Amino acid sequence: MLGESEQRFRAIFDEAGTGISLVDLQRAGTPIQTNRALQTMLGRSQEELGFFETYDELTASDDRETDAATFRELCEGKRDSLRQEKHFTLRDGSSVWANVIFTLLRDAAGLPRFVIAIHEDITERKRAVERLQAKQELLDLAQKSARAIAFDWYVQQGVNVWSAEQEALYGLQPGSFDGTYQGWKRLIYAPDWHVLLKAIKHAQETGEVAVEFRVQWPDGSLHWLATNGRMFFDERGRPFRMVGFTTDVTPRKLAEEELRRSEAFLAEAQRLSSIGSFSWRVATDEIKWSEHLYRIYELEAGTPLTLELVRTRVHPEDLTLYEKMVGQARTGADDFEWQYRLLMPDGTIKYLHAVAHATRDRDGGLEYIAAVQDVTERRLSEEALGNLRSELAHVSRVATLGALTASIAHEVNQPLSGIVTNASTCMRMLNADPPNLDGARETARRTIRDGHRASDVITRLRALFGKQDVVTEPVDLNEAAREVIALSLSELQRGGVILRTELAEDLPRVTGDRVQLQQVVLNLLRNASDAMSVVEDRPRQLTIRTERDDEGVRLTVQDAGVGFDPRAANRLFEAFYTTKDDGMGIGLSVSRSIIESHHGRLRATPNDGPGATFSFSLPCGNELNTKVQ
Amino acid sequence: MKITSSLVSVVDDDESVRESLPDLLREFGFEVRAFSSAEEFLTSDCVGQTSCLFLDVAMPGMSGPDLQQELTRRRQGIPIVFLTANRDEGVRARLLERGASECLFKPFSEAALLEALNAALRLS
Numbered sequence: 001m002l003g004e005s006e007q008r009f010r011a012i013f014d015e016a017g018t019g020i021s022l023v024d025l026q027r028a029g030t031p032i033q034t035n036r037a038l039q040t041m042l043g044r045s046q047e048e049l050g051f052f053e054t055y056d057e058l059t060a061s062d063d064r065e066t067d068a069a070t071f072r073e074l075c076e077g078k079r080d081s082l083r084q085e086k087h088f089t090l091r092d093g094s095s096v097w098a099n100v101i102f103t104l105l106r107d108a109a110g111l112p113r114f115v116i117a118i119h120e121d122i123t124e125r126k127r128a129v130e131r132l133q134a135k136q137e138l139l140d141l142a143q144k145s146a147r148a149i150a151f152d153w154y155v156q157q158g159v160n161v162w163s164a165e166q167e168a169l170y171g172l173q174p175g176s177f178d179g180t181y182q183g184w185k186r187l188i189y190a191p192d193w194h195v196l197l198k199a200i201k202h203a204q205e206t207g208e209v210a211v212e213f214r215v216q217w218p219d220g221s222l223h224w225l226a227t228n229g230r231m232f233f234d235e236r237g238r239p240f241r242m243v244g245f246t247t248d249v250t251p252r253k254l255a256e257e258e259l260r261r262s263e264a265f266l267a268e269a270q271r272l273s274s275i276g277s278f279s280w281r282v283a284t285d286e287i288k289w290s291e292h293l294y295r296i297y298e299l300e301a302g303t304p305l306t307l308e309l310v311r312t313r314v315h316p317e318d319l320t321l322y323e324k325m326v327g328q329a330r331t332g333a334d335d336f337e338w339q340y341r342l343l344m345p346d347g348t349i350k351y352l353h354a355v356a357h358a359t360r361d362r363d364g365g366l367e368y369i370a371a372v373q374d375v376t377e378r379r380l381s382e383e384a385l386g387n388l389r390s391e392l393a394h395v396s397r398v399a400t401l402g403a404l405t406a407s408i409a410h411e412v413n414q415p416l417s418g419i420v421t422n423a424s425t426c427m428r429m430l431n432a433d434p435p436n437l438d439g440a441r442e443t444a445r446r447t448i449r450d451g452h453r454a455s456d457v458i459t460r461l462r463a464l465f466g467k468q469d470v471v472t473e474p475v476d477l478n479e480a481a482r483e484v485i486a487l488s489l490s491e492l493q494r495g496g497v498i499l500r501t502e503l504a505e506d507l508p509r510v511t512g513d514r515v516q517l518q519q520v521v522l523n524l525l526r527n528a529s530d531a532m533s534v535v536e537d538r539p540r541q542l543t544i545r546t547e548r549d550d551e552g553v554r555l556t557v558q559d560a561g562v563g564f565d566p567r568a569a570n571r572l573f574e575a576f577y578t579t580k581d582d583g584m585g586i587g588l589s590v591s592r593s594i595i596e597s598h599h600g601r602l603r604a605t606p607n608d609g610p611g612a613t614f615s616f617s618l619p620c621g622n623e624l625n626t627k628v629q
Numbered sequence: 630m631k632i633t634s635s636l637v638s639v640v641d642d643d644e645s646v647r648e649s650l651p652d653l654l655r656e657f658g659f660e661v662r663a664f665s666s667a668e669e670f671l672t673s674d675c676v677g678q679t680s681c682l683f684l685d686v687a688m689p690g691m692s693g694p695d696l697q698q699e700l701t702r703r704r705q706g707i708p709i710v711f712l713t714a715n716r717d718e719g720v721r722a723r724l725l726e727r728g729a730s731e732c733l734f735k736p737f738s739e740a741a742l743l744e745a746l747n748a749a750l751r752l753s
Contacts, residue, residue, distance in 0.1 A: 410687070413714035417735030418645030424739035425653040443652060450645045490714075493687050 019098070019119035023052050025075055025112050038119055041098070043090045059086045071102065077112045080104050085122070097126040148245040151229070169225060169248055171217025189214035189222055203231040209244050212253070224253040267291055274374040282330055282366040296352070296374050298344055315341035315349060329368060334358055339375075351379040410490045411457045418450035474509040475517060477546055477553055477618070484521045485544065488529075492542065495529045502545040510553055510618040512598045517618075520591040520602075524557040524614050527587065531561025531612065538610065549617055551601070556615035563612045564604065572604050591616075636678045637746070639663040640670045640696065641685035641712060646735075650683060657743065667691035671699065679707050681730075681749040686713040686720070697727065708749035712737075 013020055019038030024031050030052040039045055042058060049055050067084050074082050081103045088096045098119040105114040142148070149165045164174035170187045177183060188196060192213040199211035209229040214222045229244015267290070270276060276293025280286070287305040294301040297313050307326065314322045318340040325338050335357050342350040356370035426443040429436035485501065492499055510517075525544065532540040543558040564572060573592045588602075595602040600618040607613055637659045639650050644665075651661035662679075664670040668691055670682075682700075686693040697709055711724050711732040721732040730752055731745035 409716060410714040413716070413735040414643045415645055417712075417714065417737065418643075418649045420736040420738065421646070421649035421653050421742075424742075425649060425656055428653070428656040439652070443649070446645065446648055450649075453645070489689075490687055493689050493692075494715075498689075 019121070021049075021055065021117045021119070023115040023117070025114060026107070029053075041096055041119060041121055042088055043092075058088045060089060074102055074104050074115060075112055077104065077106065077110075086119075095123070096121065097123045148247040150245055151243070153242045154240060166246065169223075169246055170215050171219065171221070171223070187215050189216045199227075203242070204239055207231045207233070209242060212249065223248055224250045271295075276372045276374075278370050278372065280329075280368045280370070281361055282368070284365075293372055296350065296372065297342065313342045313344070315343040317341070329356065329358075332358075349376070350374055351376045411487065412454055415450040415453035415457065419447050419454070422447040422450065472511060472513060475512050475514045476507070476509055477517070477555055478503040478507050480514055480518050481521050481544060481546060481555065484518050484525065488522060488525050492525070492529055495533055495540065497529050497532060497540045497542050500541065500543045502543060502547075504545075504547045507546055507548065507553055508620040510598070510620055512618065513594075516594045517598070520594050520616065521555065521557075523587040523591050527614070528557050528559035528561060528612075531559050531563070533561075535561060535610075551617040552619040554615055554617045556613060558607065558611065558613040560607075560609070560611040563606050563610060566606055569604060569606075573602070635660050635680065636675060637661050637681045637683065638670060638675055638679040639683045640665075640667055640688075640693070641683070642666060642688045643685065643714075646685070646712065653739065653742070654746075657746070667693070667696035667699075670696065676700075676703075676705055676707075681746060682707045682709045684709050684711055686711055686724070686732075687715065694724065694727070697724075697729070701728070708752040710745045710749055 013022070013033075013035050016035055017037055019041045020035045021038055022033040024033075032049055032052045032055055034042075034046055034049050034055075039049070042049070044058075067086075070079070070082050070084075073079050081101065084100050084102070086098050086100050088098065090096060099122045100120075101118045103116045103118075104112055105116060107113040139150075149163065149169055151162070151166055162177045162179065167174055167177050170177070172187075185193065195213050196211060199209065199213075203209045207230055209227060209231055212224060212226045214224055216222055225246050226249040227244055227246045229242060231239050232241040232243070234240045270290055270292040274292070274296070276296050277290045278293055279288045285307060287307070287310070289297075289305060291301050294303070297310070299309075299313075303309070311319070311322065321338070322340055325336065325340075329336060335355075337353075337355045339351065339353050342352060344350065351374070352372055353375045354370055354372045356368045359367050359369055361367040422443045426440045426447065429440040429443065481501075481503065485499065489499070521544075525542070528542050529540075532542070538560055541560045543556070545556045545558070547554050547556075573588050588604075592602045595616045595618070598618050600616050602616040603614070605613050605615075637654050639647060639654070639661060641647055641650070641663070642665055647663040647665060651663050654661045662673070662675050664673065666688060667684075670676065684693045684696060691699070693711055693713075700707055700709075708730040709728075711721075711729050712735060713720065713732065714735040716734045721734075724732045730749040733741060733745055
């Protein structure tokens with residue numbers, strides 16, 4: 001009977017799917033019997049396990065000390081069973097987790113005889129829990145870093161338990177939310193309620209929850225919340241649970257709103273100022289245009305852009321320039337600026353001015369950001385203004401010419417007089433008996449010299465009064481001033497003017513139109529002379545001076561005349577403003593436009609004493625405006 | 630004692646006139662002195678000896694008419710023939726009114742010069 005029972009136990013012991021061990025407490029060395037399942041679990045044979053000591057060495061539990069103590073109590077008969085979670089390390093270093101139930105068997109005398117240990121392999125479960133924990137930690141981390149708060153709402157029960165974080169999203173104190181649907185509805189910013197209703201309806205149909213809405217905090221402030229999640233349905237298709245995350249997206253929403261506003265501002269500013277903008281990634285030829293640039297090019301907004309398409313709009317005469325610019329932009333990485341024309345399909349021409357700034361895109365590639373302005377109107381009005389200006393300049397010259405007629409006659413008649421007189425003398429000397437040949441030769445020589453003088457006068461006058469195109473050349477301001485002085489001298493003398501010239505030596509040359517600059521000098525001299533025509537109580541002193549200054553070269557004309565009212569100083573240069581009875585009021589305005597086209601400045605200052613000082617400064621060696629255009 | 634009426638003076642700031650006119654006048658047989666300004670003439674020793682003065686109208690500093698005025702003030706009744714390159718009949722009429730013997734517009738012919746010279750000498 002015992003044998004049969006023994007046999008049955010043996011069979012269960014050997015064949016059981018669970019790892020079982022039997023420790024003999026009464027034999028020396030506490031030998032241990034293990035079954036196949038345990039041997040497989042621990043990866044060791046019966047011989048290798050042998051004694052309890054060897055078995056025990058394989059285990060590592062977090063509470064090894066406590067475990068050992070309770071196990072001793074079991075062995076001493078102080079308890080009948082115990083459960084321990086043990087962790088075995090296998091030969092390959094991997095771990096096996098087991099839930100071990102130890103049971104004490106006593107002998108007939110009631111003394112501890114055997115301990116049976118049943119090992120339940122819980123490695124898989126343990127790993128699953130670990131994985132779950134890791135996931136939970138990640139989730140918590142994600143929630144924290146995204147400031148997203150998870151929610152779990154059992155729709156049918158109507159009760160919604162919120163965490164303190166969830167309440168904080170709505171500006172509520174922890175625990176103050178009543179959890180009801182109506183209570184929740186009151187928290188939503190009323191105008192956005194319909195958005196939520198729509199989102200809930202959508203969720204009921206599709207299971208998808210995605211909505212952005214505003215909540216009004218008890219302090220009245222508005223906050224944007226974004227909710228994303230899923231709706232779950234019961235077996236009858238009714239929603240019963242909604243799970244998801246809610247995030248406070250107020251800063252993003254405000255930034256988006258700000259961005260939208262800036263974009264709207266930019267678009268409006270571009271439209272008002274006729275400026276379009278574009279970006280061009282050189283490596284990929286990815287081109288983006290602003291709406292207004294499409295308008296400038298008269299292409300439909302959103303048309304996919306290629307350099308080839310853009311090229312079709314460029315004026316054929318500017319194509320070479322355009323391709324050169326594109327080529328340079330590809331190789332270099334400098335800011336650049338250029339002007340070119342477009343030829344529209346209807347034949348109209350547009351003038352564009354582009355300024356591009358080189359920058360690096362996110363991948364470090366070369367990218368240009370550029371502003372393009374339609375300057376057609378400006379160009380046309382500049383052309384018109386230029387024409388008008390040259391007309392005015394001509395009128396001014398003619399007016400000056402009229403006033404200087406006497407002076408011209410004087411300048412020409414002086415040498416003519418010499419010629420006629422010399423010729424008469426020469427005739428007489430030749431007719432004498434004997435002829436005075438030496439005297440005749442000398443007078444003939446003077447005749448020739450005076451002839452050249454007359455011819456020089458005519459040349460100077462033609463240079464000064466002929467209507468010529470603008471010529472850019474290096475100009476010696478001293479020489480130019482001397483020529484004007486020579487021409488004006490008699491007129492100035494007639495006006496009783498005492499002229500003093502202080503021309504600086506080694507004056508650098510300026511680049512410009514000599515005739516135009518002389519016209520300005522002439523104009524200033526005439527004005528100075530006119531301003532002194534009524535002066536009787538002091539010398540009519542006029543000083544013309546040239547010198548270097550900070551801006552380059554300066555020419556000053558100082559008179560002792562009636563001066564001007566400082567309050568009218570800014571009107572002096574206006575066209576048709578005059579204080580003279582017979583003046584047209586265009587001299588100074590034309591003078592100023594001439595000086596400014598030379599990148600210079602024309603100034604008027606009252607003297608400390610009587611009279612006024614007019615001066616202009618010109619940069620040295622600068623190009624003329626008109627040449628640049 | 631020297632015959633004062635033989636001297637003809639020329640006052641003109643223009644060099645070509647100062648060179649050419651005296652030569653022609655010398656061809657006519659006169660003794661001639663030339664001055665580049667009214668001031669130079671006034672400070673010379675020729676004022677009392679000059680029997681005819683050829684005087685430019687527009688000059689820096691003292692002008693021709695100024696000199697005429699100064700001579701009148703000094704009671705030096707020298708016949709004056711004005712010379713001007715500015716063909717302005719109004720100016721000429723005014724100068725004649727103020728006692729000038731003649732006013733010639735530059736350039737003038739030999740005949741006109743002689744006529745004016747003779748008329749002036751008749752006055753003196």
